[in-house]
Amino acid sequence: MDWNRTKSIFIIVFLILDIFLYSVYFKRYNEAQSVEIPGEKTIGVRLEDDNITYGALPNSIESATYISGKVHNFTAEFVNSNHQVDISDGTRARVILASPVKLRNVNDDTSFTEFVQANIKEGTSYALWKIDREERVAIFFQKINNRMLYYNKSGLIKVQWNTNNEVTMYEQTMIDSIEEMEQQESVIPPLQILQTLYAKGLLKPDSRITQMKLGYSTLVYLIRTQVLVPTWEVRVKLSDGETEEYFVNAVEGNVIEIQGDKQEGEEQDWGV
Structure with missing residues (x-):
């Protein structure tokens, strides 16, 4: 028996179970957060009040899967x-x-x-x-x-x-x-993603959302194997012309911090 392979399979199986349980929790949490309270301003009105503009948002994607790769x-x-x-x-x-x-x-x-x-x-x-x-x-x-x-x-x-x-x-x-996981996960709509970023104070007044795309980010890195989660990328142009980018887990709704990988991607010593 290949013990290392068996161990990796068990790790991935339990990881998938954890992901499923967390996704159920966060899905219910996000549903509760998205319920409109009478008298409260909608996210569209709040963005308008702060002069935060955006063009046509991507069409809502109903579902996507976690994926794994080597x-x-x-x-x-x-x-x-x-x-x-x-x-x-x-x-x-x-x-x-x-x-x-x-x-x-x-x-x-x-x-x-x-x-x-x-x-x-x-x-x-x-x-x-x-x-x-x-x-x-x-x-x-x-x-x-x-x-x-x-x-x-x-x-x-x-x-x-x-x-x-x-x-x-x-x-x-x-x-x-x-490989795609069998479980299809509901994808949080673009406007709700903007609501998440706004609630955290990440969308600044007089800025513009210039791009929203669905991609993947690394959820778990197991030496030679990775599990990737559907992720919204949001690019924001500030009033001074600078651009900021944010990444939000498209299933659970949490903002993803990927600063370490970002530095790896941008600050390579080429030796030339």
Whole structure:
């Protein structure tokens, strides 16, 4: 008997049970919180009073599932043996290109997507998240079910280019062996998510909600296995032009703190 495998199965089974029980509790809690009290202002009126604006919100998604996946182990053959490849830890491939690849237009975001899809294996499974043109780094997040994995250190690509606008290297991590949990969970509607952020004082006056999307964030990290929860991403443009981003568990309704993974995704020492 493979004891490690059996132990992992038991851990995941009990984790799923805990998730189910917590989701029932938070679902009832959120339902109670969303009941309108006579005389109380609705969230729409409160946002209007504080001049917090938003465009068309996403259509309500009735249900989604938790998913699990395994951290991919890279080999030189997976990447491209023609390049200089460092896979010393197995889960992260650092690739220096044998010949730099010219970007079509460094000021056009689609140029980076074109490079990733044409030159990196499984590149179509990633979507552009952020470009830092001062540091010359573009960050891509992996997608599952066409939804992003937010700031997941095991599911991203970072592309580096030089002063000649040529890509010289990239770094890749990936989650595979994706499985959906059988239990369908109710997804909290977008407006109720805004109500949660407003109640916590996170939505500031004179700001604008510029984006709301459903993706995934890491709920549990078990060395080589992860459990991911449906997560609302909310981007807010402040009155001074700065942008803030928030992530809310789409099943339980709690605001997710992912600062650690965020730093991992943005503050990598490239050594160049």
